[in-house]
Amino acid sequence: MSRKNIITISRQYGSGGRLIGRKLAEELNIPFYDNELITLAAKQSGYSEEVFKSVDEKATNSLLYSLAVYGNLTGSIAPMPLNDQLFIIQSNIIRELAQQGSCVIVGRCADYVLDEEPDCINVFVYADMPHRAARAVAEYGLDAAKAENIIQKTDKKRSTYYTYYSNKRWGQAENYHLCVDSGPIGIEGAMGVISAYVRART
Amino acid sequence: MSRKNIITISRQYGSGGRLIGRKLAEELNIPFYDNELITLAAKQSGYSEEVFKSVDEKATNSLLYSLAVYGNLTGSIAPMPLNDQLFIIQSNIIRELAQQGSCVIVGRCADYVLDEEPDCINVFVYADMPHRAARAVAEYGLDAAKAENIIQKTDKKRSTYYTYYSNKRWGQAENYHLCVDSGPIGIEGAMGVISAYVRART
Numbered sequence: 001m002s003r004k005n006i007i008t009i010s011r012q013y014g015s016g017g018r019l020i021g022r023k024l025a026e027e028l029n030i031p032f033y034d035n036e037l038i039t040l041a042a043k044q045s046g047y048s049e050e051v052f053k054s055v056d057e058k059a060t061n062s063l064l065y066s067l068a069v070y071g072n073l074t075g076s077i078a079p080m081p082l083n084d085q086l087f088i089i090q091s092n093i094i095r096e097l098a099q100q101g102s103c104v105i106v107g108r109c110a111d112y113v114l115d116e117e118p119d120c121i122n123v124f125v126y127a128d129m130p131h132r133a134a135r136a137v138a139e140y141g142l143d144a145a146k147a148e149n150i151i152q153k154t155d156k157k158r159s160t161y162y163t164y165y166s167n168k169r170w171g172q173a174e175n176y177h178l179c180v181d182s183g184p185i186g187i188e189g190a191m192g193v194i195s196a197y198v199r200a201r202t
Numbered sequence: 203m204s205r206k207n208i209i210t211i212s213r214q215y216g217s218g219g220r221l222i223g224r225k226l227a228e229e230l231n232i233p234f235y236d237n238e239l240i241t242l243a244a245k246q247s248g249y250s251e252e253v254f255k256s257v258d259e260k261a262t263n264s265l266l267y268s269l270a271v272y273g274n275l276t277g278s279i280a281p282m283p284l285n286d287q288l289f290i291i292q293s294n295i296i297r298e299l300a301q302q303g304s305c306v307i308v309g310r311c312a313d314y315v316l317d318e319e320p321d322c323i324n325v326f327v328y329a330d331m332p333h334r335a336a337r338a339v340a341e342y343g344l345d346a347a348k349a350e351n352i353i354q355k356t357d358k359k360r361s362t363y364y365t366y367y368s369n370k371r372w373g374q375a376e377n378y379h380l381c382v383d384s385g386p387i388g389i390e391g392a393m394g395v396i397s398a399y400v401r402a403r404t
Binding site: 124171172174176178179180181184189190196199200201 | 326328330373374375376378379380381382383386387388390391392394395397398399401402403
């Protein structure tokens with residue numbers, strides 16, 4: 001049986017991790033999943049996509065608390081908070097996608113959700129603040145004076161989201177197979193490094 | 203002016219980081235520094251190599267405390283603790299070596315010591331416990347029953363040493379340009395990934 005490559009990418013805002021993932025998926029000719037996950041989850045649950053987008057990658061209270069209070073998705077009396085419902089639905093979808101074959105998945109704690117999947121390569125992409133700020137201004141049109149603040153707030157949310165669901169520390173090397181500073185080497189350089197890991201693994 | 207490649211390697215015990223560094227230096231045909239540093243430092247200071255080996259990569263109290271109490275190496279009344287003397291002498295040697303040209307340096311907080319050197323590529327090599335334990339037994343002849351305990355204690359010391367001198371967290375991705383889990387890809391695989399980063403940087 002040939003090996004799959006399930007590449008999960010966690011990324012600091014402005015590090016180019018999402019673009020690196022998309023281009024890598026193109027290069028390897030495998031599916032790429034990011035916001036598509038929300039769409040799939042929304043369709044499956046019956047909630048509107050807009051409602052889910054408003055709580056996506058936000059964490060409140062604790063998932064354990066939610067499970068204790070609300071039970072599971074189908075057996076509960078009171079409805080579970082939307083963000084926890086979304087996480088559970090997305091986690092199920094991520095596991096189904098990983099079953100189907102090789103792919104690249106960005107964000108959504110996919111490394112944690114798939115921690116029992118032997119074919120995962122979990123990647124963390126980051127960069128120093130000047131590189132991220134420059135990228136956020138050039139690519140996302142952020143106001144240069146506010147870029148640093150927005151980056152810090154976004155990453156704070158991502159870190160909280162990751163720790164809330166995984167109980168692990170975002171950006172701690174041991175949670176990933178590979179961590180790449182994209183700052184000095186750019187998008188193509190980081191793709192080359194991740195490709196080298198994928199080749200070595202295959 | 204052509205770019206140097208100063209590759210610093212921090213590594214978990216049993217991850218193969220030292221061997222990866224040595225083989226990478228061979229491949230790139232550049233000098234490799236590890237225990238040689240102690241020898242150089244010992245010769246320069248006049249202390250015996252044995253005395254220095256006994257305190258190497260051990261941290262006590264605080265370097266700032268030492269500097270406050272004992273002053274610098276030459277102007278002090280009471281002698282500074284040996285481990286801090288060794289760190290300062292080694293740091294000076296590391297900076298001199300980096301000035302001379304491309305090289306690979308393992309351990310000794312070299313990434314922190316050289317934080318103002320623009321040609322550094324700082325690498326952290328790690329692996330999960332089963333891979334490290336198997337390697338420690340096979341390569342260093344550790345008793346299988348004790349391997350895990352020795353690995354944990356050694357890494358605890360390395361972590362304390364790193365934080366003591368750098369005030370940063372050992373194994374936090376952002377402190378390095380590249381973090382590689384050598385477990386699933388082995389020595390050659392990790393060399394390939396680091397080489398890809400070096401190529402992208404050059």
